[in-house]
Amino acid sequence: MIESDDFIGVLADQGIDFFCGVSDSLLQDFCACLEDSCKKNRHIITANEGNAVALASGHYLATGCPGQVYMQNSGLGNAVNPLLSLADAGVYGIPVLLLIGWRGEPGTADEPQHTAQGRITLELLQTLGIPYRILPSDSTGMRECVDQACEYMKTHRGPFALVVRKNTFCCYVSRAVSDKDREVPGFTREKAIKIIMDQMGPEDVVVSTTGKASRELFEYMKSLAGKRPGFLPVVGSMGHASSIALGIALEHNDRTVFCIDGDGSIIMHMGSLGIIGHASPKNFVHIVMNNGAHESVGGQPTVGFFIGLADIAKASGYPNVARVASEGELKCQLEALRNLDGPVFLEIRICTGSRENLGRPDRSLMEIKKEFMEFLQQQ
Numbered sequence: 001m002i003e004s005d006d007f008i009g010v011l012a013d014q015g016i017d018f019f020c021g022v023s024d025s026l027l028q029d030f031c032a033c034l035e036d037s038c039k040k041n042r043h044i045i046t047a048n049e050g051n052a053v054a055l056a057s058g059h060y061l062a063t064g065c066p067g068q069v070y071m072q073n074s075g076l077g078n079a080v081n082p083l084l085s086l087a088d089a090g091v092y093g094i095p096v097l098l099l100i101g102w103r104g105e106p107g108t109a110d111e112p113q114h115t116a117q118g119r120i121t122l123e124l125l126q127t128l129g130i131p132y133r134i135l136p137s138d139s140t141g142m143r144e145c146v147d148q149a150c151e152y153m154k155t156h157r158g159p160f161a162l163v164v165r166k167n168t169f170c171c172y173v174s175r176a177v178s179d180k181d182r183e184v185p186g187f188t189r190e191k192a193i194k195i196i197m198d199q200m201g202p203e204d205v206v207v208s209t210t211g212k213a214s215r216e217l218f219e220y221m222k223s224l225a226g227k228r229p230g231f232l233p234v235v236g237s238m239g240h241a242s243s244i245a246l247g248i249a250l251e252h253n254d255r256t257v258f259c260i261d262g263d264g265s266i267i268m269h270m271g272s273l274g275i276i277g278h279a280s281p282k283n284f285v286h287i288v289m290n291n292g293a294h295e296s297v298g299g300q301p302t303v304g305f306f307i308g309l310a311d312i313a314k315a316s317g318y319p320n321v322a323r324v325a326s327e328g329e330l331k332c333q334l335e336a337l338r339n340l341d342g343p344v345f346l347e348i349r350i351c352t353g354s355r356e357n358l359g360r361p362d363r364s365l366m367e368i369k370k371e372f373m374e375f376l377q378q379q
């Protein structure tokens with residue numbers, strides 16, 4: 001396996017010292033090492049992967065040196081447009097070194113939302129005209145592979161991709177700030193989810209975002225006896241849970257539709273806030289679990305604690321917004337918001353952290369969808 005420090009050193013030898021992207025669990029050790037070793041503004045965790053390609057392009061235009069953009073292969077979808085209509089050799093010809101975590105690699109066990117993307121990852125790169133190498137997991141192979149990528153970028157002026165298999169990077173223990181340093185209260189997402197679920201009725205609908213929030217909700221739902229709210233865990237399609245929930249809320253104004261979002265997810269496609277605010281469904285409750293991190297894939301910091309999410313929602317047309325940071329405040333607000341017109345926005349400041357033994361949905365996604373659609377048809 002490769003030491004992240006070594007890899008970063010090899011990139012530095014080639015003049016690559018600017019990094020940006022959205023992480024993936026396969027790249028979490030590398031990202032933790034970047035957080036520790038890069039000076040401010042040499043490593044930027046972006047809103048989405050398309051942003052990262054554009055940011056690295058700006059870096060190249062300013063310096064003549066390629067930047068490195070990391071992402072999960074799911075993020076290729078977000079990146080296709082700037083890769084093809086900005087960085088491509090037929091447009092501005094901008095060298096960008098892509099580092100892509102290969103979830104759903106054929107022959108490996110992974111979650112269903114990664115299967116299709118995993119199967120076509122290499123083919124998609126080929127279709128995009130982006131040459132690639134699978135990053136070797138030994139130091140000599142890795143160095144030779146980076147040299148080849150850099151040589152290509154110099155001569156062809158376009159992106160090159162390094163595809164990363166599971167267990168390519170050694171474990172890296174981060175020296176980055178702890179929860180204590182970030183001054184967050186010890187109020188977990190799982191605790192907040194239980195409080196929210198406990199005040200929901202059996203007619204309500206909940207749509208939850210990608211990552212551990214959906215896994216925690218799934219487990220809690222299983223433990224609820226009798227009638228439960230309708231539930232759709234959005235296992236992939238990060239950042240789109242609120243738009244899915246909007247589509248449902250507009251057709252079922254007899255039901256309260258809750259979207260349980262994450263800070264990383266809401267930031268990824270933040271434009272949807274203005275769309276929800278403008279559509280203004282009265283039955284829409286948007287709850288954001290703000291832990292200031294992409295906790296599900298290793299805890300890389302987001303800007304969640306540095307921007308006013310509730311203020312942004314207010315300015316986007318949500319008539320009622322609030323921010324809470326404790327169990328007591330959450331219970332009070334949940335009671336109050338029942339009597340308010342939506343769209344309502346509730347930001348919950350929580351700490352990072354989740355159970356080691358957290359499960360995953362153990363039913364097929366098709367079954368979950370069928371049950372959800374049948375639930376919505378019931379009066």
Ligand SMILES: Cc1ncc(C[n+]2csc(CCOP(=O)(O)OP(=O)(O)O)c2C)c(N)n1
Nearest residue numbers: 074075211238262263264265293294295296
């Ligand atoms: C387009 C895309 N990029 C990256 C990922 C990998 N990913 C899965 S969950 C997640 C973090 C979500 O962060 P947040 O919404 O803040 O929730 P938290 O994990 O903190 O609960 C990431 C980056 C993905 N699934 N899809």
